[in-house]
Amino acid sequence: MKSSYYAIVYLVLLAGVFPNQVNCVCWQDVALAAGGAVVGVVAAPVVASAALGAAGFTAAGTAAGSAGAALMSTYGGSIAAGSAVSVMQSAGAAGVGIAGQALGGVVAGGAAYTAGGGKCGKHCD
Incomplete structure (x- = not known):
């Protein structure tokens, strides 16, 4: 669980949610990015396992004909x-681990912020 907090903090700093203007902190953008990061941290292991399994990288080894x-x-x-191949087989057999969850959080949070954030320059309630 500690990794999810680090992923969220990293995302907030990386995405530039806090603008250069010290007097404007757009909490809507922070919440949007953080919410996306939490979803990514939770969903990353499930999505990665399903995708790698479909590609043939399973706990029993690489599936023939895949x-x-x-x-x-x-x-x-x-x-x-x-x-x-070795990285995908390892992740398919054992899961994505903390680094994969953090990456999923950063990607999902960044996507959420990109899709609906950036309101500080225009208007921030």
């Missing part, structure tokens, strides 16, 4: 640690 197997075959039989 997109993951096709990608694996392009490596010529030697999969290096840290390569795209």
Whole structure:
């Protein structure tokens, strides 16, 4: 749970929710970005597991005949640690972990802010 707080704080700072004008803090934008970040932190493991499972990266290994197997075959039989295939197989088997949740929070919060934020320059209640 601690990681979700860090993701939200990072998002708020990164997205520039606090403008250069010290006298205007648009709490609507802060709430929008923070809410999106919380949704992203919660949804990231579910979405990533489903997507990786559909691609063939499962807890039992890479499924034969899947997109993951096709990608694996392009490596010529030697999969290096840290390569795209090894990272996806690891995440498919064990989940995305704290870093994946934080990334999901940053992406979802940033998307929410981009879609509906930025009101401080125009009007801030």
